[in-house]
Amino acid sequence: MKRKECIEINKKTISTTLLIIGYLILILVYWTIYTDAQKPSEGGVDPVGILFRFGIEIKEAVYTGAFLYAIVIFLNRKKFFSVKVISAIIGLIILMFPVLLLDFLEFLRLLRYLRGDVYT
Numbered sequence: 478m479k480r481k482e483c484i485e486i487n488k489k490t491i492s493t494t495l496l497i498i499g500y501l502i503l504i505l506v507y508w509t510i511y512t513d514a515q516k517p518s519e520g521g522v523d524p525v526g527i528l529f530r531f532g533i534e535i536k537e538a539v540y541t542g543a544f545l546y547a548i549v550i551f552l553n554r555k556k557f558f559s560v561k562v563i564s565a566i567i568g569l570i571i572l573m574f575p576v577l578l579l580d581f582l583e584f585l586r587l588l589r590y591l592r593g594d595v596y597t
Contacts, residue, residue: 492552492561495545499565502542503572506535510575542572 509526528538549565556562 488552492549495549496561496564496568499542499545499549499568499572502538502545503568506538506542506572506575509535509538539572539576543569546572 505528509528512526513529526535528535546565546569550562550569553559553562553565
């Protein structure tokens with residue numbers, strides 16, 4: 478096997494593996510957000526998200542997932558419209574949606590505070 482073919486196979490394997498890990502992180506992030514949004518049970522026990530059980534913050538998981546998707550996009554930069562790159566871009570958008578939404582809501586809260594429309 479030629480060296481170029483070997484490198485190409487390694488890129489494909491690494492890209493696929495990182496894409497799978499990125500989507501697993503995406504599922505864990507949304508699962509944790511969903512679990513934390515649940516009301517406590519009748520026994521008064523608060524549900525704890527899967528990431529928090531292992532001591533991982535959502536922010537760290539989002540950064541790791543975004544980094545993995547960026548690596549997949551970088552490894553496949555010559556084939557930009559391939560399935561892996563499109564999947565990585567879609568995963569990145571879905572992963573960053575809660576972060577961008579929370580930042581937007583924080584920005585709106587700050588604007589209301591600066592205008593003097595504070596309802597505390």
